[in-house]
Amino acid sequence: MPHSPAVADAVRVSELAPHGTTIVAAGFPGGVAMAGDRRATMGNMIAQRDIEKVFATDEYSMIGIAGSAGIAVEMVRLFRVELEHYEKIEGAPLSLSGKANHLAAMVRGNLGMALQGLTVVPLFAGWDTQRELGRIFSYDPTGGRYEETAFHSVGSGSVFARGSLKKLYHEDLDETGCVTALVQSLYDAADDDSATGGPDLSRRIFPVVMVATADGVRRLPDSEVAAIVDQVVAGRMGRPDGPAAPLL
Amino acid sequence: MSMPMYVAPEQLMKDRADFARKGIARGRSVAVSRYADGIVFVAENRSTLHKISEVYDRIGFAAVGRYNEFEQLRVLGIRQADLRGYSYDRADVTGIGLANMYAQLLGSIFSSGGDKPYEVELAVAEVGDSPGADVIYRLSYDGSVTDEPTFAIMGGSAESVSKAIIPDWRPDLPLATAVKLLVKGLTPPADPAADTPAPVLAPEALEAAVLDRTRASHRKFRRLTAPVLAELLGSSS
Numbered sequence: 398m399p400h401s402p403a404v405a406d407a408v409r410v411s412e413l414a415p416h417g418t419t420i421v422a423a424g425f426p427g428g429v430a431m432a433g434d435r436r437a438t439m440g441n442m443i444a445q446r447d448i449e450k451v452f453a454t455d456e457y458s459m460i461g462i463a464g465s466a467g468i469a470v471e472m473v474r475l476f477r478v479e480l481e482h483y484e485k486i487e488g489a490p491l492s493l494s495g496k497a498n499h500l501a502a503m504v505r506g507n508l509g510m511a512l513q514g515l516t517v518v519p520l521f522a523g524w525d526t527q528r529e530l531g532r533i534f535s536y537d538p539t540g541g542r543y544e545e546t547a548f549h550s551v552g553s554g555s556v557f558a559r560g561s562l563k564k565l566y567h568e569d570l571d572e573t574g575c576v577t578a579l580v581q582s583l584y585d586a587a588d589d590d591s592a593t594g595g596p597d598l599s600r601r602i603f604p605v606v607m608v609a610t611a612d613g614v615r616r617l618p619d620s621e622v623a624a625i626v627d628q629v630v631a632g633r634m635g636r637p638d639g640p641a642a643p644l645l
Numbered sequence: 646m647s648m649p650m651y652v653a654p655e656q657l658m659k660d661r662a663d664f665a666r667k668g669i670a671r672g673r674s675v676a677v678s679r680y681a682d683g684i685v686f687v688a689e690n691r692s693t694l695h696k697i698s699e700v701y702d703r704i705g706f707a708a709v710g711r712y713n714e715f716e717q718l719r720v721l722g723i724r725q726a727d728l729r730g731y732s733y734d735r736a737d738v739t740g741i742g743l744a745n746m747y748a749q750l751l752g753s754i755f756s757s758g759g760d761k762p763y764e765v766e767l768a769v770a771e772v773g774d775s776p777g778a779d780v781i782y783r784l785s786y787d788g789s790v791t792d793e794p795t796f797a798i799m800g801g802s803a804e805s806v807s808k809a810i811i812p813d814w815r816p817d818l819p820l821a822t823a824v825k826l827l828v829k830g831l832t833p834p835a836d837p838a839a840d841t842p843a844p845v846l847a848p849e850a851l852e853a854a855v856l857d858r859t860r861a862s863h864r865k866f867r868r869l870t871a872p873v874l875a876e877l878l879g880s881s882s
Binding site for chain 1: 727730731864
C-alpha cells in the first residue's frame with residue numbers, strides 16, 4: 398500500500414466533506430478589509446462554486462474560515478450567538494480582544510477533530526471601538542491567537558496570497574485600494590492553488606468582501622466587487638502574473 | 646402538636662395579589678406602544694439600570710417592579726430565545742413563545758405555597774413585517790397575559806397615564822409624535838399647590854427604545870439615546 402493507515406484516513410476525511418480555502422485580510426487607515434474566494438472542495442472535486450466563507454459576526458467584527466466547511470460554519474454560528482448573547486445580557490458588547498480570545502477557546506475546543514483531519518482555521522478582524530483602529534487576528538488549530546499587523550491570509554492558497562500581498566500592499570492604501578490588493582492576492586492564490594477559486598466571470602461569482610470601519614461592518618455589494626474584479630482581470634489580460642513590483 | 650392556622654384560599658390569593666400590586670405601584674411607569682414603523686418603549690428612568698431590553702431580532706422586553714426579579718426574568722428570556730434560535734432557526738423565535746414561558750413561570754410562582762409572588766409586570770413586544778403583525782403582550786405578577794391591541798402601560802400610575810394618552814393615540818403616529826405623546830403621559834402631574842404645569846420629562850430622565858421594522862439589520866431593536874430623544878422631543882411634527 399502506498400499510504401500508511403493514518404495518511405489514508407486523512408485523505409478520506411478530506412474527501413468526506415467540503416473544505417473552504419483562501420481568506421485574506423488587510424488593514425487600511427480607518428478600517429480593515431477581508432475577502433474570501435467562493436470555492437469549496439472535496440478531495441479533487443469542486444463541491445461548491447459559490448460558498449460564502451466570510452461572515453459578519455456582529456456590528457464591528459467579521460470572520461473568515463478555512464478548513465472543514467461544516468464544522469467551520471457551525472463554529473461561526475455559535476460564535477455569533479455567543480457575542481450577541483453577551484451583548485444583550487450585559488447591555489454592552491465585548492471588547493474586540495475579548496471576542497478574539499473567546500474565538501481562540503472555540504478553536505482549541507475543536508483540537509480533537511483537527512487531529513483527525515477536520516481542521517478549522519479562522520481569520521478574525523474588526524474595528525476596535527475603544528482603540529479606534531482595525532485589527533486582525535489569526536489562529537492555529539491548538540487555539541493559539543496571534544495579532545497580525547498590516548495583512549494576513551489563511552487556507553490552502555494562503556502562501557501565494559501572502560506573497561502577492563507582500564508586493565502589493567502599502568499601509569497608506571485607501572479602502573478601494575486595499576480591497577483591490579486583496580482581490581489581486583486571491584487571483585494569485587487561485588492561479589497557483591487548485592483548491593482556490595478565481596473570479597468566475599461567466600457565472601458572475603465574485604469573492605465575498607467585507608469592510609469594518611467606525612461605521613460598522615459592511616459587505617461590499619456584488620456590483621462594487623465586480624467593478625474591481627473587472628479591472629484586475631483586464632490588467633491580467635496584458636500581464637497574466639499581475640502588476641510588477643520595482644526591483645529595487 | 647400545633648396545628649397550622651387555617652386561611653381560606655380566596656384570602657390567601659387576595660393577600661398575595663395585594664402584596665404584589667403594592668410592590669409594583671411603588672415604581673415609575675413604563676409605556677409600550679405601536680407607532681407607524683413598529684413598537685416604541687418609553688420609561689421614566691434616571692438610573693443606568695435598564696427597564697427596557699432587546700431579547701431577540703424582533704422582540705423587546707420592558708418591565709416594572711422589583712429590579713432583581715425582572716432582571717432574572719429578562720436574562721431567562723434572552724437565554725431561551727438565543728438557545729431556540731441556535732437550535733432551530735432565527736425565524737422560530739416568537740414573541741408568543743416567550744410570553745407563554747413568562748406566563749407559566751409567573752403563574753407557578755404566584756400560586757406555589759412557599760415563595761412570595763414576584764412584584765413585577767412585564768411587556769413582551771414583537772415587531773412584524775407589517776403593522777398588522779405587531780404584537781404587545783402584557784404579563785401580570787400572577788401570570789395572566791393580555792394581548793394589547795394599542796398600547797400597554799405598566800407600573801404605579803398606569804391608569805392616569807393611560808387616560809392622558811388615549812385621546813391623542815392613533816396606531817400610525819410617526820415616531821416623534823408617538824414618543825412625545827408617551828412622554829407627556831408619563832410626566833407626573835403637577836403639584837396642585839403650584840400654579841405652573843409640571844415640566845415635561847427631560848431626555849436624561851428617560852429610557853427609550855424602538856423595534857423598527859424599517860431597520861436594515863436583522864436586529865430591529867435600537868436604543869434611543871439622550872441626543873436622539875432630545876431631537877425627537879424637540880421636533881415640531
